[in-house]
Amino acid sequence: MSSDSCATSGTANETASSAPEPEIGPTRRSLLWLKSQLLVKTRREAKDLLLKILFAITTLIVILPFFLIVIQLAVTGLSGLTLDLFTTFPGASLTGGIRNAIVGTILLVLVAGGVGIPLSVLGAVYISEYSPPGRIRSTVEFASDVLAGIPSIVFGAFGFAFIVVFLNVGMGLVSGGLTLAFMMMPTVLRTTQEALRQVPVSLREASFALGATKWTTTWRVTIRAAFPGIVTGVLLAIGRVMGETAPLIFTSGNSLTTPTSILGPASWVASLPFTIWAYVSDPRPYLQVKAQSTALALLVMVLAVDVVANYISRKVTRRLV
Amino acid sequence: MMTARTHQIEVYDLSTWFGPKAVLKNITCHFSDNAVTAIMGPSGCGKSTFLRTINRLNDMIGNFRMKGKILLEGEDIYGPQANVYELRRKIGMVFQRPNPFPMSIRDNVKYGPRLHGVKDDNELDPIVEKSLKRAALWDEVKDGLDEPAPNLSGGQQQRLCIARALSVDPPVLLMDEPVSSLDPISAQKIENLIVELKKDYTIIMVTHNVQQAFRVSDQAAFLYLGELIEFDKTRRIAEAPADERTEAFITGRIG
Ligand SMILES: Nc1ncnc2c1ncn2[C@@H]1O[C@H](COP(=O)(O)OP(=O)(O)OP(=O)(O)O)[C@@H](O)[C@H]1O
Ligand SMILES: [Mg+2]
Numbered sequence: 001m002s003s004d005s006c007a008t009s010g011t012a013n014e015t016a017s018s019a020p021e022p023e024i025g026p027t028r029r030s031l032l033w034l035k036s037q038l039l040v041k042t043r044r045e046a047k048d049l050l051l052k053i054l055f056a057i058t059t060l061i062v063i064l065p066f067f068l069i070v071i072q073l074a075v076t077g078l079s080g081l082t083l084d085l086f087t088t089f090p091g092a093s094l095t096g097g098i099r100n101a102i103v104g105t106i107l108l109v110l111v112a113g114g115v116g117i118p119l120s121v122l123g124a125v126y127i128s129e130y131s132p133p134g135r136i137r138s139t140v141e142f143a144s145d146v147l148a149g150i151p152s153i154v155f156g157a158f159g160f161a162f163i164v165v166f167l168n169v170g171m172g173l174v175s176g177g178l179t180l181a182f183m184m185m186p187t188v189l190r191t192t193q194e195a196l197r198q199v200p201v202s203l204r205e206a207s208f209a210l211g212a213t214k215w216t217t218t219w220r221v222t223i224r225a226a227f228p229g230i231v232t233g234v235l236l237a238i239g240r241v242m243g244e245t246a247p248l249i250f251t252s253g254n255s256l257t258t259p260t261s262i263l264g265p266a267s268w269v270a271s272l273p274f275t276i277w278a279y280v281s282d283p284r285p286y287l288q289v290k291a292q293s294t295a296l297a298l299l300v301m302v303l304a305v306d307v308v309a310n311y312i313s314r315k316v317t318r319r320l321v
Numbered sequence: 322m323m324t325a326r327t328h329q330i331e332v333y334d335l336s337t338w339f340g341p342k343a344v345l346k347n348i349t350c351h352f353s354d355n356a357v358t359a360i361m362g363p364s365g366c367g368k369s370t371f372l373r374t375i376n377r378l379n380d381m382i383g384n385f386r387m388k389g390k391i392l393l394e395g396e397d398i399y400g401p402q403a404n405v406y407e408l409r410r411k412i413g414m415v416f417q418r419p420n421p422f423p424m425s426i427r428d429n430v431k432y433g434p435r436l437h438g439v440k441d442d443n444e445l446d447p448i449v450e451k452s453l454k455r456a457a458l459w460d461e462v463k464d465g466l467d468e469p470a471p472n473l474s475g476g477q478q479q480r481l482c483i484a485r486a487l488s489v490d491p492p493v494l495l496m497d498e499p500v501s502s503l504d505p506i507s508a509q510k511i512e513n514l515i516v517e518l519k520k521d522y523t524i525i526m527v528t529h530n531v532q533q534a535f536r537v538s539d540q541a542a543f544l545y546l547g548e549l550i551e552f553d554k555t556r557r558i559a560e561a562p563a564d565e566r567t568e569a570f571i572t573g574r575i576g
Pocket of ligand 1: 339344362364368
């Protein structure tokens with residue numbers, strides 16, 4: 001509790017330390033700041049100031065798109081963000097809501113997570129805790145690092161060629177979910193490994209010193225201590241695949257309702273990013289608004305997942321040290 | 322045959338290596354029961370390695386090798402029929418830095434007994450109370466047993482780690498500089514505790530601090546560059562060290 005507030009006030013002080021007098025108002029303070037900045041005496045200081053401005057501008061440019069996106073979505077999409085949008089299906093001429101896409105995205109994430117998370121977490125535990133450091137470990141790590149950087153459309157093409165066609169699963173929830181699972185795996189694997197690496201060796205040794213086996217130690221101490229870090233990685237990966245269109249184009253199909261079967265055409269499933277893409281590409285003007293509203297909904301969902309991930313990881317760094 | 326006095330730890334001609342590097346060299350000694358033996362020596366002389374060889378914690382380190390014998394209750398702990406899990410139950414360990422598990426105080430103490438088959442809460446709860454009392458922590462935590470252990474102060478955490486080690490009733494307790502990371506008051510508490518515990522346990526304690534070794538221990542060992550230079554009653558070593566390197570160390574000239 002107290003250590004927490006201490007830490008936050010510490011960082012706040014650091015950022016505020018460039019403003020010297022705390023008692024005066026913000027306008028006056030910025031005027032004073034400007035004055036002090038203009039009173040440059042030497043060329044060196046002038047150069048310093050120039051660089052400072054340059055960095056400030058580049059930083060602004062870098063963060064600008066985020067705010068532009070939020071503003072643009074809010075301006076164009078907020079009006080369409082009604083309760084109906086979430087609760088009704090699109091209907092014949094797509095005048096209704098996007099319930100199909102919301103449910104679809106949730107189902108796809110459930111399938112992807114249900115398959116991808118256990119596999120990659122267990123894989124990471126095996127590599128980090130059991131396999132000796134060396135050839136196998138570095139090969140797997142290298143492969144997942146490469147995999148994490150592969151464009152999502154490549155996953156889509158792979159999902160189509162391998163799952164839809166070669167394994168003859170056909171398009172739908174299963175193929176789309178599995179393709180997303182493949183996309184999640186490298187991220188979850190690497191973040192889990194990182195979380196396990198952060199668990200101090202002395203914690204494992206305390207368990208061994210009490211007579212625990214390797215397995216008990218891994219399960220009851222190491223994974224437990226790494227758990228929040230693992231959850232964070234999992235949530236970040238979920239947040240990422242939630243917004244992916246490309247892997248789904250050739251694998252999930254699309255649908256105006258929710259899937260009614262596991263396989264076959266009845267398992268075709270809509271998703272938020274796919275819907276946005278389809279609506280934006282549609283000439284009908286009211287779909288443009290719906291696309292923006294859907295994008296806004298997706299953005300909020302992804303942000304929510306990220307905020308939860310952030311919260312967990314922060315809470316934990318505090319508890320473990 | 323061995324004169325198997327219960328619980329006594331005997332070390333015969335022990336040498337250890339990490340890869341090509343020899344760390345301990347031909348160590349032979351007997352640790353007396355129900356007494357505190359302090360292992361002193363300058364940094365890097367192999368004190369931690371010695372402790373960790375006694376509970377086979379070094380086994381986990383890939384390039385570790387050892388030669389010689391360590392007997393617990395007359396049985397070779399590195400022998401073919403030795404059970405490393407049972408051995409570690411009998412030889413508890415407290416580390417230099419407090420390392421409570423990231424779980425509640427209660428679960429920290431329950432962890433050990435659960436490993437060894439005590440499942441019933443009716444049995445576990447008295448063990449929790451008894452262990453925390455022996456570690457002189459009970460009064461401070463009895464109303465918050467379900468609080469996360471990492472929230473305790475450093476000194477409390479270390480006493481919790483002692484309670485956790487005691488929870489499985491080990492006849493032998495290894496302590497690797499148990500107070501060196503603590504404030505003086507916590508250190509004092511734990512020192513007193515160690516003196517109290519030696520009535521029931523055979524304690525082997527590594528320490529950097531000569532004064533502390535003299536205050537707490539009955540026997541003392543002086544290790545220097547992996548060799549056991551001196552091993553005797555603490556009082557004898559304090560009054561008249563037999564080797565000049567021991568004297569140099571206890572008067573603060575080396576180390
Ligand atoms: N895991 C390891 N791998 C390789 N060498 C090691 C390992 N652990 C210890 N050593 C080496 O063994 C020697 C003895 O180390 P040890 O930790 O036993 O010393 P120490 O007496 O406990 O020192 P300190 O007082 O600093 O704790 C050191 O030279 C150290 O570098
Ligand atoms: Mg040491």
